């Protein structure tokens with residue numbers, strides 16, 4: 158009675174056990190209680206899922222549906238996500254440990270995403286091209302085929318939807334590999350897609366170890382496209398594995414984004430944004446603005462106000478409406494982040510606050526860590542160069558605009574970032590000069606589902622979201638028609 162809930166795989170429109178019969182346990186990050194048992198996919202399941210997706214692509218009705226019908230089905234998925242929003246948000250909150258209020262926003266984003274791409278289905282098409290020949294060239298946008306969608310654990314339902322909705326909109330079929338720790342909302346999303354009447358095999362979901370399931374998917378000859386979000390380390394491996402089959406690959410990888418605050422900024426907004434754009438989701442955010450550069454004249458005031466705010470952040474149970482920061486995803490991940498706090502101290506950075514583990518009940522049982530701010534940092538330090546992926550901000554002063562840009566660009570990453578100033582010319586100069594895929598002026602927001610999102614340098618290849626992503630889920634085909642009599 159009341160034991161952990163069982164979650165099978167999802168293949169060809171059905172819940173099925175793993176061929177090996179193996180299961181693994183999910184642990185609640187806030188309490189360390191086992192709360193779910195999930196089927197652990199292996200190579201045989203990859204075969205079954207890819208075969209189902211390939212059948213659905215080649216023989217099924219999906220890619221042949223007229224665009225209005227396909228759009229309607231995606232709208233129905235959006236409706237079902239909204240109908241089940243609270244259930245999905247609670248599942249996500251418990252599984253990842255994220256505050257319920259954030260989980261609700263992410264579920265809404267997933268529904269919005271399906272709506273957006275449902276609307277795009279019959280608005281993107283080809284062109285007629287005036288070629289230098291006696292005839293006309295027509296271009297078509299063809300689906301690619303079976304796409305492997307590999308998702309990380311920090312924003313599971315949102316990132317699954319970012320990949321799934323545009324892939325489906327262009328007529329592809331998919332196998333989703335959720336992060337090992339956080340497969341639950343992807344499995345539920347697949348059930349809702351079936352309830353919306355998407356044909357069997359169009360969406361398949363395989364929880365399991367990344368090195369087994371993810372790798373087998375990337376290697377599989379019938380998988381034509383890999384869309385991966387995760388660490389730069391694994392992204393590099395995926396690029397290598399994809400070389401043999403010349404697969405289409407998009408990679409959304411790590412980040413170490415800069416937040417540049419000039420002395421003329423509106424501090425009423427810049428201070429809370431400096432906190433939350435680095436510490437939201439307990440800092441487990443690829444867009445986290447974890448490097449804070451503040452003009453020297455206001456540096457001391459700024460970090461004092463920031464530290465005051467950060468020390469008042471309410472840590473608590475993910476499902477508690479008042480909680481502002483939940484636990485990290487696991488005890489193992491917390492140890493990794495604490496390791497960085499120690500490294501920063503050894504390197505000579507000064508901890509202004511946080512970085513310690515709360516021991517009192519009930520927080521003492523979970524993977525909690527108090528949010529930390531480092532000052533007296535230097536650009537070459539590991540804490541300034543490596544992605545910590547936890548609630549740690551490194552703050553340092555700068556004197557000139559050129560120095561701020563040079564500091565921001567002193568990174569192998571280039572995903573996101575912010576600039577705060579009331580000087581419009583300077584805002585635009587800095588926005589153009591920072592090497593990054595996404596940047597916000599007087600804002601800490603990175604993601605607008607209507608605009609392209611992605612990184613430069615080692616933060617990735619390709620873009621998600623907006624209409625730009627549709628190029629990554631389709632192939633241009635040119636057909637020349639000779640019109641000579």
Ligand code: NAD
Nearest residue numbers: 308309310335336367368371372387388391409410411443
């Ligand atoms: P991860 O790279 O460990 O895992 C990501 C996914 O890849 C998981 O589903 C995992 O099971 C799978 N995987 C692991 N090894 C694999 C292999 N050898 N072959 C194929 N698949 C494999 O990343 P994570 O720890 O889940 O997520 C954190 C990382 O994701 C951070 O670096 C973060 O910056 C990044 N991230 C980037 C974005 C973005 O849009 N740029 C968004 C969210 C997270």
